[in-house]
Amino acid sequence: MSHPVITIARQFGSGGRLVAQKVAAALNIPFYDKAVIDLVAKETGFSHEFIQQAEQKRTSSFLYSLYMSTHSLPVTDQVxxxxxxxxxxxxxEGPCVIVGRCGDYVLRSHEGLLSVFIHAPLDERIFRAKEEYKIDAPDLRSYVLKLDKQRASYYEHFTDRTWGKAENYLLSIDSTIGLDKAVDLILTLARSQGLQA
Structure with missing residues (x-):
C-alpha cells in the first residue's frame, strides 16, 4: 500500500511555505523545498543559483526550442x-511534504497523494511580502504578480494543467483563514489518510 505524500503549491506571499513547514513538523515527516535544489545540485553539478534561475524561467521561443531539439534538452527541461x-x-522513501516544483503533477500517479494549493487575495500577499518577507522592491504589486506569473508559466509549460485551478488539487485553501487553521485543515486530511505524528 502506498503512503501519503503532501504536495503544497502556493501563490507568492500566501504563506504556503510556512504552512508546509508547520505541517511537516506536526507530522514529524521530512520537508522538501530548497532541499530538492540541494539534491539536484549534488547529482547534476548545477549550482544552486543556476537551478533557482532555471525554475523561474522557461524558453518559449519556438525557434530556440526547435534548434535545441536537434542538439540536446534545454537546461530548464534538464532541471x-x-x-x-x-x-x-x-x-x-516515505511520507513527506513537498513544496512547489510541480510536485502535484510529478506525483499524480502516487496513490497516497494529498495535493494542496494555498492562495490569498493580492493585498494580503503584498502585505506579507513587505512585512514578513522583507521584500524591498519599488513596486511590490508588480513584484508579487511577476513571481506568480513565473510560477504559472513554469507549471503550465511542464504539465497539461492550469496552475492554481482548484480541480487540479485535492484541497485549495485561502490562507486568510489563518495559517494555523490552514495547517489544521491539512493535518485533518493527512490524518484521515493514516498519517499520525
Missing amino acids: FLAESDVIRRVAA
Whole structure:
C-alpha cells in the first residue's frame, strides 16, 4: 500500500511555505523545498543559483526550442527532469511534504497523494511580502504578480494543467483563514489518510 505524500503549491506571499513547514513538523515527516535544489545540485553539478534561475524561467521561443531539439534538452527541461526524479525518489522513501516544483503533477500517479494549493487575495500577499518577507522592491504589486506569473508559466509549460485551478488539487485553501487553521485543515486530511505524528 502506498503512503501519503503532501504536495503544497502556493501563490507568492500566501504563506504556503510556512504552512508546509508547520505541517511537516506536526507530522514529524521530512520537508522538501530548497532541499530538492540541494539534491539536484549534488547529482547534476548545477549550482544552486543556476537551478533557482532555471525554475523561474522557461524558453518559449519556438525557434530556440526547435534548434535545441536537434542538439540536446534545454537546461530548464534538464532541471525539471532532475527535480522530478528527486521528487519521485523522496516520495517513494516515505511520507513527506513537498513544496512547489510541480510536485502535484510529478506525483499524480502516487496513490497516497494529498495535493494542496494555498492562495490569498493580492493585498494580503503584498502585505506579507513587505512585512514578513522583507521584500524591498519599488513596486511590490508588480513584484508579487511577476513571481506568480513565473510560477504559472513554469507549471503550465511542464504539465497539461492550469496552475492554481482548484480541480487540479485535492484541497485549495485561502490562507486568510489563518495559517494555523490552514495547517489544521491539512493535518485533518493527512490524518484521515493514516498519517499520525
